[in-house]
Amino acid sequence: MRYFWAIFFIFWPILAIVVSAISPAMNWWFPGTTDASGLQGRSATPLGVDIDNLFYLILVITGVVFVLTQVALGYALWTGARQRDAGERAWFSHGSHSLEVIWTIVPVGILLFIALYQMDVWAQYRIQSNFPERAVRAPVAEVIARQFEWRIRYPAPGKILQQEPQPDDLYTVNDLHVPSNKPVMIQLRSGDVQHSFFVPKLRVKQDAVPGLVIPIWFEVTQADTYELLCAELCGWGHYKMKARLVAQPEAEFEKYLKNLQREQNDDGVKDEPENADE
Numbered sequence: 056m057r058y059f060w061a062i063f064f065i066f067w068p069i070l071a072i073v074v075s076a077i078s079p080a081m082n083w084w085f086p087g088t089t090d091a092s093g094l095q096g097r098s099a100t101p102l103g104v105d106i107d108n109l110f111y112l113i114l115v116i117t118g119v120v121f122v123l124t125q126v127a128l129g130y131a132l133w134t135g136a137r138q139r140d141a142g143e144r145a146w147f148s149h150g151s152h153s154l155e156v157i158w159t160i161v162p163v164g165i166l167l168f169i170a171l172y173q174m175d176v177w178a179q180y181r182i183q184s185n186f187p188e189r190a191v192r193a194p195v196a197e198v199i200a201r202q203f204e205w206r207i208r209y210p211a212p213g214k215i216l217q218q219e220p221q222p223d224d225l226y227t228v229n230d231l232h233v234p235s236n237k238p239v240m241i242q243l244r245s246g247d248v249q250h251s252f253f254v255p256k257l258r259v260k261q262d263a264v265p266g267l268v269i270p271i272w273f274e275v276t277q278a279d280t281y282e283l284l285c286a287e288l289c290g291w292g293h294y295k296m297k298a299r300l301v302a303q304p305e306a307e308f309e310k311y312l313k314n315l316q317r318e319q320n321d322d323g324v325k326d327e328p329e330n331a332d333e
Contacts, residue, residue: 057136061135082096085097087099088279102180102273106180195241200244202246203289205283232302238274242269
């Protein structure tokens with residue numbers, strides 16, 4: 056049984072490594088677009104790619120530590136089982152101050168490296184002074200999260216979104232359109248409780264906090280339709296807060312706004328010809 060338990064605890068780390076290695080090829084990875092090789096999981100925004108790269112860096116570091124610790128554990132288990140058969144007493148050490156200093160300093164150094172390495176990406180995503188200027192000057196839309204839907208307010212074609220609603224603003228529900236291949240910004244609000252604006256394939260996630268107007272910027276490099284979700288448990292209807300984000304070429308986006316304006320201003324009365332017979 057000693058060898059059985061040694062093999063048992065050695066088997067599962069090996070299985071975990073194998074599954075992790077084949078996950079990208081099996082599309083068991085990040086949600087995202089499909090690259091030229093047919094693999095899924097690539098973010099559709101440049102900032103999302105940077106965020107993924109941070110994840111991969113941390114994955115490599117933790118992966119190496121995981122392999123080393125599991126090798127040490129497997130060695131200890133197998134050696135212990137073998138030595139007991141040979142009648143040898145197990146070697147015991149109370150502890151080494153040198154080792155304790157090393158495995159305290161090394162993790163601190165790694166965490167400090169990660170903290171400094173990610174500052175540029177964090178600054179791009181969170182610090183407003185680093186947002187693209189053309190996106191800040193002309194926000195695409197205001198998104199108001201409320202139980203249990205997303206209300207979107209666009210400025211009229213040719214105008215700039217104002218903080219307060221304007222008479223000619225355009226409105227939709229659960230259908231956010233943005234131009235692709237250019238930086239865009241939305242203003243996020245909450246109409247009641249705390250929600251979370253989450254587009255997994257874009258790596259965009261931001262809480263909507265009551266009383267705050269929170270800007271979010273991103274650049275979608277691939278025109279497509281993306282799932283928009285609420286990632287904060289906001290009440291009994293939380294599961295219903297599904298919407299879509301449609302990224303489309305700028306010309307199509309402008310056409311969409313004009314069609315929306317036409318539909319919104321349509322009073323349902325058709326104009327009759329001036330010379331129509333009575």
